[in-house]
Amino acid sequence: MDEDRRGKLERLRERGIEPFPHAFPGVGPVSAIHEAHGGLEAGEDTEAAYRVGGRLAARRGHGKAAFLDVVDRSGRIQVHARLDVLGQDSFDELLSLDLGDLVGVDGTAFKSRRGELSLKATGWTLLAKSLLPPPEKFHGLEDVETRYRRRELDLMANEEARTLFILRSRVLAAVRRWLDGRGFLEVETPVLQPLYGGALARPFTTHHNALDRDLYLRIATELYLKRLIVGGLERVYELGKDFRNEGLSPKHNPEFTMLEWYEAYADYTDMAAELEQMVAFVATEIGYDGDIDFATPWRRVTLRDAILDEAGVDVLANRDEEQLLEAARGRGIELDSTDTWPGLVDDLLSRHVEPKLSRPTFVLDYPVELSPFAKGHRSEPGLVERFECFAGGMEFANAFTELNDPDEQRTRFDQQGRLTAQGDQEAQPYDEDYIRALEQGMPPTGGIGVGIDRLVMLMSGRCSIREVVLFPTMR
RNA sequence: GCCCCCGUAGCUCAGUGGUCAGAGCGGCGGUCUUUUAAACCGCGCGGCGCGAGUUCGAUUCUCGCCGGGGGUACCA
Numbered sequence: 001m002d003e004d005r006r007g008k009l010e011r012l013r014e015r016g017i018e019p020f021p022h023a024f025p026g027v028g029p030v031s032a033i034h035e036a037h038g039g040l041e042a043g044e045d046t047e048a049a050y051r052v053g054g055r056l057a058a059r060r061g062h063g064k065a066a067f068l069d070v071v072d073r074s075g076r077i078q079v080h081a082r083l084d085v086l087g088q089d090s091f092d093e094l095l096s097l098d099l100g101d102l103v104g105v106d107g108t109a110f111k112s113r114r115g116e117l118s119l120k121a122t123g124w125t126l127l128a129k130s131l132l133p134p135p136e137k138f139h140g141l142e143d144v145e146t147r148y149r150r151r152e153l154d155l156m157a158n159e160e161a162r163t164l165f166i167l168r169s170r171v172l173a174a175v176r177r178w179l180d181g182r183g184f185l186e187v188e189t190p191v192l193q194p195l196y197g198g199a200l201a202r203p204f205t206t207h208h209n210a211l212d213r214d215l216y217l218r219i220a221t222e223l224y225l226k227r228l229i230v231g232g233l234e235r236v237y238e239l240g241k242d243f244r245n246e247g248l249s250p251k252h253n254p255e256f257t258m259l260e261w262y263e264a265y266a267d268y269t270d271m272a273a274e275l276e277q278m279v280a281f282v283a284t285e286i287g288y289d290g291d292i293d294f295a296t297p298w299r300r301v302t303l304r305d306a307i308l309d310e311a312g313v314d315v316l317a318n319r320d321e322e323q324l325l326e327a328a329r330g331r332g333i334e335l336d337s338t339d340t341w342p343g344l345v346d347d348l349l350s351r352h353v354e355p356k357l358s359r360p361t362f363v364l365d366y367p368v369e370l371s372p373f374a375k376g377h378r379s380e381p382g383l384v385e386r387f388e389c390f391a392g393g394m395e396f397a398n399a400f401t402e403l404n405d406p407d408e409q410r411t412r413f414d415q416q417g418r419l420t421a422q423g424d425q426e427a428q429p430y431d432e433d434y435i436r437a438l439e440q441g442m443p444p445t446g447g448i449g450v451g452i453d454r455l456v457m458l459m460s461g462r463c464s465i466r467e468v469v470l471f472p473t474m475r
Numbered sequence: 476g477c478c479c480c481c482g483u484a485g486c487u488c489a490g491u492g493g494u495c496a497g498a499g500c501g502g503c504g505g506u507c508u509u510u511u512a513a514a515c516c517g518c519g520c521g522g523c524g525c526g527a528g529u530u531c532g533a534u535u536c537u538c539g540c541c542g543g544g545g546g547u548a549c550c551a
Contacts, residue, residue, distance in 0.1 A: 061507080063508065064507080112509045136485080139486070139512095157486085201551085349551085350550095426550080475541095
């Protein structure tokens with residue numbers, strides 16, 4: 001089949017037509033034509049001339065005339081080609097194009113008898129020959145593997161895919177606008193790190209040849225960003241990829257986009273207020289019209305109450321493994337009897353609470369064991385000032401009042417070290433550079449991480465992270 | 476990691492233990508100067524993911540592998 005297309009390519013060259021010209025100056029988006037002439041009556045003509053460029057998406061021939069659909073990033077426009085306007089050679093040549101070819105078209109705007117805004121072609125140029133057939137035009141491209149591995153075909157064939165990734169871009173832009181407007185500095189910290197930290201996760205390891213040492217791809221930006229707070233930048237954010245060497249799921253991709261921001265003199269209640277404002281702002285900016293109500297303020301519930309409400313177990317009244325296992329059993333919930341107390345708490349949260357949190361909800365005050373960088377709670381012993389934020393049955397943000405006491409931080413690293421010794425592959429490695437930065441003095445600080453892919457899932461109503469990542473990790 | 480499901484033309488999909496495996500879109504040829512999944516006429520352009528087995532004979536049955544999807548675990 002592509003022999004036909006290659007044959008056409010050769011014939012074009014033989015006739016002195018360049019199938020891959022270098023540029024096509026003066027192109028405007030087809031949306032401009034729709035904006036300017038959407039109000040024409042059916043059958044009404046204009047003199048308004050336009051030059052557009054795009055992919056040939058459909059063709060309807062009529063002998064001495066034809067309709068061609070040209071698609072660019074802004075939309076689709078119908079082109080009307082007429083033998084009497086173009087002349088025999090140009091007309092024949094235009095009709096011999098293949099679907100999928102890139103074309104430039106000059107023409108004047110008019111509305112067809114059926115009321116479709118169109119461009120009456122006065123001239124055209126082949127901008128690039130397509131040697132492979134495009135996906136089927138009616139059903140589009142549905143094969144999930146092809147959509148992920150060859151996203152260009154998905155974008156070409158499926159309007160929703162284009163709309164979605166434009167939406168993702170608008171989410172990112174809105175997030176930046178919100179932070180920039182509050183005086184946050186966008187910064188870039190190392191992706192290649194001699195020591196990973198800032199989250200409980202297994203890293204990807206790589207090797208630098210000249211230095212002959214192993215380096216890690218970051219699992220979080222947290223520790224470097226807080227060193228910038230120590231340095232006095234006071235309000236910083238980073239929006240970029242983190243990497244975690246873990247399983248894939250509808251909510252997990254090994255590389256994912258994380259937003260973290262840190263604010264001196266703030267605590268976790270400030271971060272909660274900022275998060276709900278930012279997300280509400282983003283929802284407004286992108287014209288969100290889904291089922292989730294992002295209007296502020298969002299529901300706030302302590303971790304204890306959330307588990308009590310949904311599972312009927314009071315984790316704070318059962319502060320050791322045995323008691324908690326027994327209490328859960330009393331509610332008909334069987335937990336892993338080999339797990340630690342914080343592990344059991346987390347199990348209750350993720351299994352019995354998280355799936356039920358469909359409207360935006362802050363879950364506050366976590367056990368210290370699960371949060372090595374969060375500051376101890378000002379009134380609840382054994383807890384830290386931390387929240388996770390949930391919506392659509394999914395966690396999408398995590399924040400705390402940052403631990404800035406270097407001696408306490410050292411103790412936390414020691415605890416993590418004991419977990420590592422017990423075989424926990426996700427415990428935090430000891431980071432002396434970070435401790436020394438804290439010893440320099442870090443102001444009271446609030447910090448937060450937001451899973452951007454998950455935020456886009458919420459904003460677009462998608463339930464798989466692979467749908468919102470352009471090129472998701474494949475086997 | 477485990478469980479379930481899937482893998483047929485460029486795309487979307489149907490189908491059968493045995494004559495040349497089908498449809499729509501796409502492609503090729505033809506009719507048609509306002510159509511829009513244009514319509515109409517003509518032409519299959521693939522051998523059924525890969526390998527082995529069962530069988531007189533497999534795309535269809537079995538096993539393994541590869542790829543994918545979903546679920547579950549882990550992930551927090």
